[in-house]
Amino acid sequence: MPSPAPPEEPRHAPAALHDLVTRIFRRLGSTPEDAALIADMLVWSNLTGREGHGLARVPSYAAMARAGRMDVRAAPSIERALPATLLIDAHLAPGPVAMVRATQWAMERARASGGCFALVKRTTHTGAIGYYALKAAEAGFAALIFGSGKPLMAAHGARVPSLSTSPIALAVPGGAGGPLLLDMATSVVSLGRLRQLAARDADIPEGWALTAEGAPTRRAKEAAIPLPLGGAKGSGLAILFEAMTSVLAGAPVVVPALLGGADAGRGASAMIMVMDVAAFSPPEAFAADVEALRATLKALPRQDGMDAIFLPGERSRARAAQGSAEGLRVPPALMAELEALAQL
Amino acid sequence: MPSPAPPEEPRHAPAALHDLVTRIFRRLGSTPEDAALIADMLVWSNLTGREGHGLARVPSYAAMARAGRMDVRAAPSIERALPATLLIDAHLAPGPVAMVRATQWAMERARASGGCFALVKRTTHTGAIGYYALKAAEAGFAALIFGSGKPLMAAHGARVPSLSTSPIALAVPGGAGGPLLLDMATSVVSLGRLRQLAARDADIPEGWALTAEGAPTRRAKEAAIPLPLGGAKGSGLAILFEAMTSVLAGAPVVVPALLGGADAGRGASAMIMVMDVAAFSPPEAFAADVEALRATLKALPRQDGMDAIFLPGERSRARAAQGSAEGLRVPPALMAELEALAQL
Numbered sequence: 001m002p003s004p005a006p007p008e009e010p011r012h013a014p015a016a017l018h019d020l021v022t023r024i025f026r027r028l029g030s031t032p033e034d035a036a037l038i039a040d041m042l043v044w045s046n047l048t049g050r051e052g053h054g055l056a057r058v059p060s061y062a063a064m065a066r067a068g069r070m071d072v073r074a075a076p077s078i079e080r081a082l083p084a085t086l087l088i089d090a091h092l093a094p095g096p097v098a099m100v101r102a103t104q105w106a107m108e109r110a111r112a113s114g115g116c117f118a119l120v121k122r123t124t125h126t127g128a129i130g131y132y133a134l135k136a137a138e139a140g141f142a143a144l145i146f147g148s149g150k151p152l153m154a155a156h157g158a159r160v161p162s163l164s165t166s167p168i169a170l171a172v173p174g175g176a177g178g179p180l181l182l183d184m185a186t187s188v189v190s191l192g193r194l195r196q197l198a199a200r201d202a203d204i205p206e207g208w209a210l211t212a213e214g215a216p217t218r219r220a221k222e223a224a225i226p227l228p229l230g231g232a233k234g235s236g237l238a239i240l241f242e243a244m245t246s247v248l249a250g251a252p253v254v255v256p257a258l259l260g261g262a263d264a265g266r267g268a269s270a271m272i273m274v275m276d277v278a279a280f281s282p283p284e285a286f287a288a289d290v291e292a293l294r295a296t297l298k299a300l301p302r303q304d305g306m307d308a309i310f311l312p313g314e315r316s317r318a319r320a321a322q323g324s325a326e327g328l329r330v331p332p333a334l335m336a337e338l339e340a341l342a343q344l
Numbered sequence: 345m346p347s348p349a350p351p352e353e354p355r356h357a358p359a360a361l362h363d364l365v366t367r368i369f370r371r372l373g374s375t376p377e378d379a380a381l382i383a384d385m386l387v388w389s390n391l392t393g394r395e396g397h398g399l400a401r402v403p404s405y406a407a408m409a410r411a412g413r414m415d416v417r418a419a420p421s422i423e424r425a426l427p428a429t430l431l432i433d434a435h436l437a438p439g440p441v442a443m444v445r446a447t448q449w450a451m452e453r454a455r456a457s458g459g460c461f462a463l464v465k466r467t468t469h470t471g472a473i474g475y476y477a478l479k480a481a482e483a484g485f486a487a488l489i490f491g492s493g494k495p496l497m498a499a500h501g502a503r504v505p506s507l508s509t510s511p512i513a514l515a516v517p518g519g520a521g522g523p524l525l526l527d528m529a530t531s532v533v534s535l536g537r538l539r540q541l542a543a544r545d546a547d548i549p550e551g552w553a554l555t556a557e558g559a560p561t562r563r564a565k566e567a568a569i570p571l572p573l574g575g576a577k578g579s580g581l582a583i584l585f586e587a588m589t590s591v592l593a594g595a596p597v598v599v600p601a602l603l604g605g606a607d608a609g610r611g612a613s614a615m616i617m618v619m620d621v622a623a624f625s626p627p628e629a630f631a632a633d634v635e636a637l638r639a640t641l642k643a644l645p646r647q648d649g650m651d652a653i654f655l656p657g658e659r660s661r662a663r664a665a666q667g668s669a670e671g672l673r674v675p676p677a678l679m680a681e682l683e684a685l686a687q688l
Contacts, residue, residue, distance in 0.1 A: 080623070080624065082456075082457055082458030082459075082623050083427045083428060083456070083457040083458065084427060084428030084454070084457035084458045084459040084460065085457070085458030085459050085619065085620075085623040085624065087623075087624050110428070112427070113426055113427040113428035113429070113457060114426030114427065114428045114429030114461065115426075115428040115429050115459070115460070115461040116428065116459070117458065117459040117617075117619050117623075119624055142587075142588050142592060144488075144588075144617075154647075155641050155644060155653060156653070156654075157644075157646055157647055157650040157652070157653040157654070158641070158644040158645065158646060158647065158650075158653055159644075159645050159646060159647045159648075160644060160645055162641060162644050163641075170580075170581070170584040170588070171584075172584065172587045172588060172591075172592075180583065180584060180587055182577075182580035182581065182583070182584050184574075184577045184580065184581075188574070210647070214645065214647060215648070216647075229573065229574045229577060230528075230532070230573045230574065232654070232656075233526075233528045233573060236514075236526035236528065236656040237514070237526065239524065239526070239637070239641065239655065239656055240514040240515075240516065240524060240526050240656060242637065243486075243516045243524055243634055243637060244486050244488070244514070244516060244619075247516075247630065247633045247634060247637060248486060248516075248619075248621065248624045248625055248630060249624060249625065250624070250625045250629060250630075250633075252633050252636070252637065254637060254640070254641075255633070255636050255637055255640045258640050258644070259640065273461075273488075273617060275429065275461050275588075275592075276429075277592065279424070279426050279429040279431075279461075280424065280429065280431050280463055280592045280593060280594070281591075281592055281593065281594045285594060286591065286592060286594075289591045289594075289596050289599070290587055290591060292596070292599050293583070293586065293587060293591060293596065293598060293599055296598070296599045296602050296603065297499050297502070297506060297507075297583065297598075300499060300501075300502040300503075300504060300506050300602070301502065301503050301504055301558065302501055302502060302503060303498075303501055303502065303503045303554070303558060303560075304503075304559070306501040306502075308501070309499060309500070309501040309502055310500075310501070310576070311583065312576075312580040312583055312584060
């Protein structure tokens with residue numbers, strides 16, 4: 001259920017927001033196609049409740065572009081290719097441009113080989129990786145994507161930011177109910193969520209975060225360093241994701257950032273794995289079995305106090321449908337900033 | 345640190361245990377090669393502290409073989425193949441036989457294509473998937489393996505066993521420090537660990553397990569249904585793993601088990617993803633960067649009360665070295681059972 005928003009946040013049609021963001025990136029120098037592609041990912045993030053990866057990022061994207069830390073004119077290129085692998089250099093192109101292109105190239109290869117592993121290096125803010133996994137599922141592929149970037153989360157046992165909150169997304173095509181899509185961080189909670197809770201001085205459970213000095217805290221206001229999900233489990237996933245993305249691509253992110261050397265700004269990276277469903281099973285039979293899994297799980301007897309069992313992606317799809325029909329709420333200060341960026 | 349074992353558990357040389365298990369499977373009808381391969385996985389599990397996947401499984405493997413639910417004579421076969429995908433029918437062969445063969449076939453394909461997705465269906469007890477991931481890493485591949493099987497864990501919000509505790513393993517080759525290897529369940533805690541805690545009537549934290557009736561419990565003795573790691577996160581991973589393994593292979597496990605139909609015993613399945621490191625980076629450079637990641641993370645300032653920061657796989661490697669040198673402790677009752685099985 002969406003929480004009631006304050007009355008001062010008017011609703012905006014997603015198409016109008018898309019147009020606004022497209023104009024901003026056109027002004028920054030993107031091609032019409034790239035600008036629309038960036039706007040798609042950002043507006044989808046707001047529609048599906050991933051505000052931290054949505055319109056709120058536009059000002060920082062613009063600042064990165066102006067500072068030369070993002071190149072809106074860059075075209076990602078294939079550096080090495082085999083029938084089932086691609087090493088893609090994003091050349092600091094905006095994350096959505098690099099990731100959408102890489103996912104498309106991976107799917108083209110997987111149509112011939114059955115599957116493909118596309119490794120993207122030197123992208124900037126990768127964006128909501130669930131968006132790219134969903135695109136693949138909508139085209140008939142099972143997808144698994146994970147990423148790594150700048151250290152924000154403490155490694156298990158460490159008192160300083162030492163690993164990315166490395167996200168992982170998995171998606172498969174479905175039938176009438178649409179794809180299943182899971183999109184999660186390897187931290188217990190995101191920095192964005194901690195900031196929301198800090199704004200109302202909330203308490204947080206033990207094990208969520210450390211203070212900036214590395215001490216455990218139960219106050220959101222003091223929380224500065226998120227802790228990994230399940231301790232050694234989330235920490236281990238983030239370590240292996242860094243090894244299988246940045247390190248495998250020859251562009252490590254975590255070590256240069258921790259050692260603070262001149263290479264500390266080489267950006268983020270991501271691994272995109274896609275499998276053509278048809279390489280294993282008839283797609284119609286697969287879709288029917290996914291729907292049977294969905295229906296069977298939703299009908300399970302529930303724990304006391306649970307209203308429903310939600311399948312991965314179900315709530316964000318409902319939210320997107322509502323946002324498309326009713327419009328999206330955007331904080332007026334952010335809207336003013338976006339409008340100014342479009343007119344610069 | 346290994347906890348002190350009671351004096352009545354004498355130590356056994358791993359080679360002697362390997363020989364004993366090999367003889368048992370020879371008697372059950374395995375080929376010499378298959379019997380040795382099964383013994384390798386089981387003894388490795390004991391050596392690395394994964395006792396739940398080790399020698400303690402032999403009596404149940406033998407019972408499954410005698411009941412026709414495992415076929416020790418079965419040879420896994422490739423049902424469909426593309427340059428980067430394999431669909432493998434295990435024909436109810438023992439898990440280690442199916443998984444070792446599948447990993448070998450996947451690596452052969454990945455040497456040509458860069459990477460391979462090998463999907464194994466109708467295996468029996470899959471075993472410790474970390475073992476297969478480690479084998480791939482030792483041969484120069486980055487590996488990601490996950491599995492699904494019979495429902496044991498509650499889906500998020502459900503009060504009944506509804507999903508497998510679906511494991512995931514990731515491994516990459518390293519340098520002098522050896523491969524990094526993460527091997528984890530998607531539940532907060534394993535059923536085996538709950539049983540250990542129940543034996544001494546321990547309390548368990550909230551959120552670990554439900555009773556057999558589906559109520560939350562803080563007593564290990566009452567715990568019957570493990571809960572997913574991070575609620576919707578672990579549950580979502582287990583749902584997507586079932587979709588990307590059993591369902592994708594056309595042999596769903598969860599739905600037939602929950603509906604209790606005639607197909608309820610079709611066994612487990614697993615996805616093996618391997619990438620040739622050389623398809624992306626020079627292997628020596630990759631190994632050096634993995635060692636730099638290891639060294640940098642281990643040297644981080646630690647939280648109060650933390651003695652060391654461990655990298656994934658580090659503790660189980662130390663444990664295996666100790667077990668190899670000093671011998672493995674095996675409960676006398678289990679040893680007697682194994683010796684009886686070898687002489688039947």
